[in-house]
Amino acid sequence: MHKIDIDLIEMTLDVMKYVIGRVSEIEHPIGKPKKYEELKALVGDTVTPKGVGGEYAFDLWKEHLSKANVPVDHPRNLAFVPASPTRAAIMFDLITSASSIHGAYWMEGAGGIFCENEAMKWIVSLTGLPEGAFGVFTSGGTAANLSGIVTAREYWRRNDAFKGEKGLIITSIGAHSSIKAMAKVADVDILLVESEEKLSASALQKAIDGLTDHQRKRLFAVVATGGTTNAGIIDDLSGIADVCEAQNLWMHVDAAYGGGALAADSVRHLFNGIERADSITIDPHKWMFSPYDCGAIIYKNPELAKEAHSQEGSYLEIFKDEGAHGFNPTDYQIQLTRRVRGLPLWFSLATHGTDRYKEAVERGIELAKIAGKLIGERPYVELVREPSLSCVLYRRIGWNPEDYTHWTYKNHGKGFALVTPTKWKKGADFETVSRFCFINPDTTQKDIELILDSMA
Numbered sequence: 001m002h003k004i005d006i007d008l009i010e011m012t013l014d015v016m017k018y019v020i021g022r023v024s025e026i027e028h029p030i031g032k033p034k035k036y037e038e039l040k041a042l043v044g045d046t047v048t049p050k051g052v053g054g055e056y057a058f059d060l061w062k063e064h065l066s067k068a069n070v071p072v073d074h075p076r077n078l079a080f081v082p083a084s085p086t087r088a089a090i091m092f093d094l095i096t097s098a099s100s101i102h103g104a105y106w107m108e109g110a111g112g113i114f115c116e117n118e119a120m121k122w123i124v125s126l127t128g129l130p131e132g133a134f135g136v137f138t139s140g141g142t143a144a145n146l147s148g149i150v151t152a153r154e155y156w157r158r159n160d161a162f163k164g165e166k167g168l169i170i171t172s173i174g175a176h177s178s179i180k181a182m183a184k185v186a187d188v189d190i191l192l193v194e195s196e197e198k199l200s201a202s203a204l205q206k207a208i209d210g211l212t213d214h215q216r217k218r219l220f221a222v223v224a225t226g227g228t229t230n231a232g233i234i235d236d237l238s239g240i241a242d243v244c245e246a247q248n249l250w251m252h253v254d255a256a257y258g259g260g261a262l263a264a265d266s267v268r269h270l271f272n273g274i275e276r277a278d279s280i281t282i283d284p285h286k287w288m289f290s291p292y293d294c295g296a297i298i299y300k301n302p303e304l305a306k307e308a309h310s311q312e313g314s315y316l317e318i319f320k321d322e323g324a325h326g327f328n329p330t331d332y333q334i335q336l337t338r339r340v341r342g343l344p345l346w347f348s349l350a351t352h353g354t355d356r357y358k359e360a361v362e363r364g365i366e367l368a369k370i371a372g373k374l375i376g377e378r379p380y381v382e383l384v385r386e387p388s389l390s391c392v393l394y395r396r397i398g399w400n401p402e403d404y405t406h407w408t409y410k411n412h413g414k415g416f417a418l419v420t421p422t423k424w425k426k427g428a429d430f431e432t433v434s435r436f437c438f439i440n441p442d443t444t445q446k447d448i449e450l451i452l453d454s455m456a
């Protein structure tokens, strides 16, 4: 064996040791960012003509750089939408990398894509969409929303009457920021219904009735949210489906965060109507315990996505050949070359079974209820609204916005917890409040008590 191979094996073992340490730890430090200058001073130049060597670079990672991250899977990281990938999924993420699978075409990635599709079948089954509905894994919710809306727009523009028109979509201010971002990319206008509470059929109808004739002509889609990122609110999907059907509009449901809760029997009824959507976004990297990054876009009629996204090129012809019979994920979303990012999810589902997923999601919902109860028991805090899915909005009575910020940094600085403030609409204004989002089933009641106690 050449020397280089022995080095390679040693390095591989070192990396594996690190990974084993990381996934077997019950609790790792909560982590804290450092300024660029500080990191540069600690690490120096690493990308040089001769390189600094793998061992040295890995030491820098372990010693300094890994500690400047804030891992999302810490049980007291309740900020934004945290995550907590299963150990099984993390292990298969390593295998995904090691296997060099090109996930665009069946011809090259049949085995990996087969696994992805088995996982996707389960996700699609949770939505209740009719036979024929199917989806693909994307880099995240933003890419999924973009793929869905471009499909809707292309479908709408099949009609000659709309060819020269700029499209318009309606959503509510509770919708995720990526909806606005993706409307910009797709060059469509967006009309926001001014409520962060549940978007109702009547509010949607009112917004449509308020359009000018030309705006109505340009309107092609409605984006409903299946679990708002800020508060876990699920729009009236059934009512919205009625309006979309009557008005001949594409219904997209953004359930990037909330989609995992489709597996939870206790709240599944809140999503009724989702089975009538034309497209749905769900992020397995949020509440389906996948590592970053893994989103999904699902279509009632995948053929429409294919018309919108299929890429053509002389060098790509071969993939459409007999030998390449099978499902080509590239045809259904914006990306060509892609990682088989659904593969870790497949292994985790196969390892644990879907019942465990149900239980883990129910635990997040239960933690939100527990937090609601603990808040009720403490005189210095109160709920802003009842917990919804796994989101809890609450206020510390008497605090101003700076108090929340100071408290967040203090707890984070101590390596104790990361809980960030948000804003909630109060009349014409926005109030700064505190927010929990529970994803990690390892979070305990004690964790929540300690966090609330730190506000006393």
Ligand SMILES: *Cc1c(COP(=O)(O)O)cnc(C)c1O
Pocket (backbone or CB within 6 Å): 081, 139, 140, 141, 142, 143, 145, 175, 176, 178, 225, 227, 228, 229, 254, 255, 256, 257, 258, 283, 295
């Ligand atoms: C997080 C989120 C997104 C964006 O998803 P990314 O995976 O971060 O791109 C979109 N919509 C909702 C409702 C979300 O919660």
